[in-house]
Amino acid sequence: MSPLMFFIIRRLIQYVPMILVVIIVTFLLVRLAPGDPTYILVGEVADESFVKAMREKLGLDRPLYDQFIIYISNVFRGDLGYSYLRSESVAKLIVERIPATLLLVLTAMFISALVGIIVGTIAAARRGAVDLTLSTLSIIGISIPYFWLGQIILIVFAVWLGIFPLGGMVSVGYEYQGLQYFLDVLYHLTLPAMTLAIFNIAFTTKITRGSVLEALTQDYIVTARAKGIPESRVVFRHALRNALIPVVTYTGFNTGVLLVGAILTETVFAWPGMGSLLYDSIRLRDYPVVLGIFNYGSIIVILANLIVDVLYGIIDPRIRLR
C-alpha cells in the first residue's frame, strides 16, 4: 500500500468515530434531559395515537440499552426522526435545505479568500500605518456580530435604498428559467454572501498577515532580497506562496464557524437554508428537527475537516510521515 493510501486510511480511522460520538452525544443529551424524552423526540403533539406509535417505534418503554440499539440502527438507515408539525421526515427536511446553505457558505468563502489573502499580504508587507489600520479594521471585522451586521446591511440596502430584495432566494410570483433564474438567485444572494464574507475576510486577513509575517523572517527571503529581486515579487511570489498552506488549512478547518455564521445570516435574510429551518423549528418547538440539524451540521463540519486534512497531506508530503 502506498504511504498516501495509508495516510488517508489513518485519517478515516481518526474521523469516522467522531461522527459516532456526535450521534451518541445526541442520544445521551435527550435521555439526560429532565422530563419525558418523548416530548423532545416526537415534538409537542396533541395526537395521542401518533405519540403512542412513535413511542413504540423508538422503543421508549424499553430499557435504555434497547433504545440505544434502535436509535443507532435508525440513524444508520438515515432515519433521524419525523417532524409531526411539518408531516415530513427530519432527514428530508434538512437535506433539501443543504444546497442553499452550501451555496451561501462557498460563495462567502471564495470572496473572503480572495480579498483576505490580498489584503493580509499587503498588511504584512507594509508594516506601519497601512498595517496598523488594516489589522485594526480586521479586529473590528472579527468582533462585529455578523447577524447584527446583516440586519444593518439589510436596513440600509434593502429598506432605505431599496436596491436589494428584503429576503428569500428567488422573487416570489415569477417563474424564471435558465439565465434569468441564475441572475435572480445571484441578486438575492448578494447581501447575505456579503455579510458572511465580511466576517470571514477579517479572519482570512488576520491569518494571512500572521503567516506572511512569519514567512518574511525566513532565510530564503533574505537570499531573495540579496539577489536583488523586487520587493513586491519577494512578497507575493516567495513569501506568500509559502505562507499560503496555513491559510488554506485554517480556512478549511474554519468551516464550522462559517456554517454557524451561515445559520445566523440566513435567519436575517430569510435565505431558505438550514439556518432558516433551525430558526423556524426553535420557534415552533419542533425539537426533532433541531436535533437533526445539530447532527447534520456536526457531520458536515467533520467531513470538511477530514477533506482538508487529507488535502493537506497531499500538498505537503511531510505531514504524511507523522
Place this chain on the structure above:
Amino acid sequence: MKMNNQGAAYTYHLKNVGLQLVYKTSKVFRLNPRFTVGFIIVLVVIILALVAPFITWYPPLKTLVGKPFTPPVALQPFGVDDLGRDIYTNVLYGIRTSLIVGVSSVTISLAIGILIGVIAGYYSGLLEDVLMRITDMALIIPQFLLALVIVAIFGQNFQNIIIAIGIVSWPGIARIMRAEFLSIKERPFVEAAKAVGLTDVKIIFEEILPNAIPAIIPYAVLQVNTAILVEAGLGFLGIADPNVPSLGLMLNTAQQYLVRAWFMAFFPGLVLSIIVIGLNLLGDGLIEYLNPRLRKR
C-alpha cells in the same frame, strides 16, 4: 533590519526579566496602543454595567413605558420597542447580562479545561492520548450548535445558558494548558520538586500551575468574548431566558420589525459590538505582549 529587530526583541526580553511589575505595566500601555484602547473600552463597559440602575429611569423589561415603536427621543434615547419597553434601559441591563454570562461561563470552562489540560500535560501515555482525542473531537463539533441543543432540551433559563456555554468551550483552554505543562514539567525546578519527594498533586498545583497561568490569561479574555457572542447568537435565534434582558434577544425581536423600526436593531447590536471589540483588543494586546516575536513594530 530583520536581524536588528530580533536582536532588540531578545535584549528587551533579557532586560525585562528583572524588571518591576509597575514598570512592566506602564510599558504595556506605551508599547501597545491596541491593548490600551481595549482596556479603556472594557473598563467603561464594566462601569456602565455596574451603575445601570443609576443611569436608567425605567425598570428593566417593563412594558408600555412609551408608545410602541417610538423612534429615539430625549427620555427614550434609543427608542421604544414593539411592547413599549425602553430600549436604552434594556441595553444597559443587557450589558450586565452579557458580562455575567461571559465571566461565569468562562469560569466553568476554565475549571474543566485546566483540569483536563493539566492531567494530559503532566501524565503521558494512554491517559494523555485519550484526553487529547476527546479534546480534538470537542474542538471540531460546532460548539454553538451543541450549546443550542443543550439549552433547547434542558430548558431555556439563564442558568442553563451559562452552564451550556461553559461546558462546550473548554477544549481550547485544555490544549493551551497541556502545551504549557509539557514545556514546564521539563524544567529543573520540577525535577527538584520530584527529587525531594513532593506528591504529584502538590507538584501540579503548587509548582507547575502557577507558572502556567499567565499563558492562559489572554485566551481566557478572548473566551469571555466568545461566550458573550454565543449568548447573543442564541438569543438572536430565540434561545434565551425571556425574564432576563439580553442584547441577543433584543436583536431577535428587532428582526421582525427591521422595515419599521431600525433603532430596535441598531442600538443593542452597536453596544454588543463595542463590548466585543474591547475584549478582542484587550486579549490580542495581551497575546502580543506575552509573545515578543509578534511585538516588532
